[in-house]
Amino acid sequence: MKKSYKSIEETIAEVRKKDKRYNYIILIVILIMIAVIASIIIYTQNKKNKANMELIAKYEMQFIENERLKQKDSLQTDSITRLVETLRKELARIEKDLNDEDKPREARDVVLQNVNLAQDKLNRITNNVSDNTIVRYYKRKADSPKIKLLIQSMKDPSFTLNLKNVTNDDGRTKVNTIYYSKNVDKDELSDLVEGLLSIGVDIKNIKPFTATNGYEWKNSVIEIGYEATTSVTKSITKSDLSKYKATNDHKKYNIRFYCYKPNVKNKKQLTQYIKSLSYNLKVYPDWKKKPSFFANTPTIFYYSDKSKKEAYELKNQLNKKIRGLKFELQRGNGYGISKKELDNTFIVHYLE
Known part of the structure; x- marks a missing residue:
């Protein structure tokens, strides 16, 4: 059988056809590589942009916090200045009343009321410049000094202590009741009561109260005081505190x-x-x-x-x-x- 050979023209045409197919494959590969490289560049740039935005947001948050602290310091300074001026007037009036020999001893009750009014002014300012919950403590003569130390030393939560004078305190009774207002954090309340129980305070009642008009600052206050009870009133124990804790996450x-x-x-x-x-x-x-x-x-x-x-x-x-x-x-x-x-x-x- 006679072997056939391709002509030179046919051979050249076949090579050109193969070259076209090869070039087409090379072109596709190059386009794919360009797309991959572009995607990597875009992804990297987006990642850098996000990192930059997060950094900017971080600095903005730091700026906000610094402004908050500056504003808080300024508010504290202004409030303290006004407080000093107000208390000077209140104390001058009290001193005058105490030095008035014509007034009977019963007038001291009135003097104590003036002291309490001055304390109310202090509470309003304290409530504005502090994030801590105020604990108003109606201290009685028979109370242990540990109560005051406990309130001042507690951390997480921390409290702002406010001592209140008690009129007609005969020294026979001790604080036994905790009052809390509607905006008080229940976990803070529970922690405070637990602390009082741990130092031997005999607590008989834990009660909610509503602030009266003119005393709206009390809406976020805990009070410690005395309330007459009967002999059958049971003392609060640590196991009772679960009902006063927050019931959510x-x-x-x-x-x-x-x-x-x-x-x-x-x-x-x-x-x-x-x-x-x-x-x-x-x-x-x-x-x-x-x-x-x-x-x-x-x-x-x-x-x-x-x-x-x-x-x-x-x-x-x-x-x-x-x-x-x-x-x-x-x-x-x-x-x-x-x-x-x-x-x-x-x-x-x-x-x-």
Whole structure:
């Protein structure tokens, strides 16, 4: 059989066809490589941008905290100045009453009332400049000095001690009752009572109370006093304290509260209410100029699917608190929030 050979033209055409197919494959490979490299560059750039945004957010948070501390220091200084001026007048009046020989001994009760009025003024200022819950202690002559030391030394929670003079104290009775107002953190209340029990204070009652008009600062106060009881009244024990502890998991959540041109009264009601729900609340100073990242409507930001349900419940609770005020719920981008905080942190933006 005769062997056939391709002509030179056919051979050249076949080589060209193979070259075209090879070049086409090379082109596809190059395009794929370009796409991969571009994706890597874009991903790297986005990662850098996110890191930069997180760094910027971190510095903004630090700036906010510094402003908060500066504002708090300024407020404390102004309040103390006003306090000193007021107390000087009150003490001058008391000194005059004590030196008045024409007044009978019974008039000392009136003097003590003047002292108590001065203490009320101090409480109002203390309530404004301190985040600690005030413990008003109606100290009696028969009380152990350990009570005062305990309140002053407690940490996490810490309390602000306010001693109150008791009129007609005959030295025969000791404090036996704890009163708490509506905005008091129940876990703080329980910790204080447990501490008092541990130093031997015989507590007979733990009761809620409502502040009267003109004493709204008492809405976040615990009081320690005396109340007459019968012989059958049982003493409070540590096992009884479970009913006074918070019955929710709010303690594990942290809330950062930011404002721009808020209604001051509403802001105070909201922050006191959040604290009463046993959340860990941190209130920052109001923004004087609205930041670009600040929400246009009252908003609660959450940062994890794990905390979405809790954020939804918080939104509903706040919306029921003040008539006409409605918070929106939104998932935040996470700037300024560390990875370990994503599951337990909420940021509240409040404005009117």
